[in-house]
Amino acid sequence: MTESPLPVIGVERPTLKTIAAATGLAIATVSRALKDAPDIGEETKRRVRETALRLGYRQNRAAVRLRxxxxxxxxxxxxxxxxxxxxxxxxxxxxxxxxxxxxxxxxxxxxxxxxxxxxxxxxxxxxxxxxxxxxxxxxxxxxxxxxxxxxxxxxxxxxxxxxxxxxxxxxFDNEAFGTLAVQSLPSQRRHVYMIAPPRNHMYGRHMIMGASQAAAARGMRFELAEPVTSDTLADEIEAVVTKRFQQDPMPDAIIAGSTNAAMAAAAGVEFGGKKLGIDFDIVSKEAIRFLHRFRKEMIVVQEDxxxxxxxxxxxxxxxxxxxxxxxxxxxxxxxxxxxxxxx
CATH class of the missing domain: 3.40.50.2300 (Response regulator)
Structure with a gap:
């Protein structure tokens, strides 16, 4: 079995001077390259960073702050x-x-x-x-x-x-998202149920405005989920959606402001025997491609x-x-x- 090398006692920590000697550059150039100065070329920055990494250089933050x-x-x-x-x-x-x-x-x-x-x-x-x-x-x-x-x-x-x-x-233009979420729904959908972000957040207001105005333009009923938001725990969203979709008039479309809300909503409606893509649709946004692996019938847009x-x-x-x-x-x-x- 190969033993791990023991730390060498007395070896000095690499400094800017060490990197300068290894690269053949001036100390000032090395310092500016490590700071990502705009007047230093990208090739020089890359060489300095690779050398610093190879030598095990770490900035002394206390010294930097003092200076x-x-x-x-x-x-x-x-x-x-x-x-x-x-x-x-x-x-x-x-x-x-x-x-x-x-x-x-x-x-x-x-x-x-x-x-x-x-x-x-x-x-x-x-x-x-x-x-x-x-x-x-x-x-x-x-x-x-x-x-x-x-x-x-x-x-x-x-x-x-x-x-x-x-x-x-x-x-992310959440007003545009709200508008387009409604427009992406099949023409037979008549009642939108929205699990929106908190209304005291700017993006929540934008999303609600876009969706509510687009629903009105299509002659659709628009309803906000209460008392939950897209930030609420998934179990609570699922319970609220399950109860709401057992009441008349039942919505036939959901707009979710988060991935968790979309998954919880799907589980809540499906609890009552409804089928996604046939009895109702869900529109959501996501940052990581996931929702189509959960339910391929969801209507999804990527937020970058x-x-x-x-x-x-x-x-x-x-x-x-x-x-x-x-x-x-x-x-x-x-x-x-x-x-x-x-x-």
Whole structure:
């Protein structure tokens, strides 16, 4: 059996000078390459990063903070109510992937349903424990956005607000999704039942507006699920849907604001013996391709959360570094042709 090598005592940690000697570059060039400076060529950056990785170089964060006042940390503040299996996991992965090879590291800071959403934001700003914040589930008048703007703290949001404040964001056009979800339904459907995101969230308001107006235009009845939302636990959604679909007049179409809500709704209606694609339809969006493996009859559109995460990571780095962003605000707009069944 081969034994693992023991750590070598007394060997100095690799430094910028070590990398410079190994690459033949100036120390200043190495430093700027590791910071992803725009005036350093991509080939040089790649060579420096590969050499740093091979030598086991790690930045001394304490020294960097003393020298520059920066932490090289970006904080992602997320609610524990989010759809972790699908939407949130993709967002975390895409932001981390976009930061890979840069000077920045990602930390995820959760907050809980019984907690003031301002707490983690205020903590990060007051303790200067990160250089910037990414947050989601924005509200029309969001105190977190106002607080960070007032404190000139760099941030980016996955979602918009109604506050008329200029800041980096990326959003999925949920109003367009609501409109197109109704339009994607077969012509015989007459009664839409919507499991919407929370109405105090901006994207929830957008989705409800789009769907309700499209339903009215088609002469369809529109009904919001109560008291659940697309963020509610799946068991609770299933119980509410089961009860509702045993009452008249029974809806014949469901629009779900999350993957979990779509699956719970399908289980709830099917409990009463109804068949998806024949007695009723479900339209949903998802970040990871999954729903057609669950029920191929579902009408599904992909939300490119990977694109959102990459965009937000780049935009926030520009804000932290004081650079004019190449793109500071982005919007993904779905098309009717994007809505597909797995049949």
């Amino acid at each position: 520059t006042g920066k932490t090289n940390v970006i904080a992602l503040v997320l609610s524990t109510e989010a759809d972790v299996m699908n939407h949130t996991s993709k967002l975390i992965y895409s932001i981390a992937a976009a930061l890979r090879g840069t000077a920045y590291h990602l930390v995820v800071m959760p907050f809980f349903p019984d907690q003031d959403p301002m707490e983690p934001v205020r903590y990060i700003v007051e303790t200067e424990s990160a250089d910037g914040i990414i947050l989601n589930q924005t509200k029309p008048d969001d105190p977190r956005i106002r607080y960070m703007t007032d404190h000139h703290f760099p941030f980016a949001t996955h979602g918009r607000s109604d506050m008329a404040l200029d800041h980096p964001y990326f959003d 959360v990977g694109r959102a995460g990459s965009f937000l990571a780049r935009a926030l780095q520009d804000a932290i570094e004081g650079r004019a962003p190449k793109e500071g605000q982005g919007l993904e707009v779905p098309r009717l042709s994007d809505f597909r069944t797995g049949i």
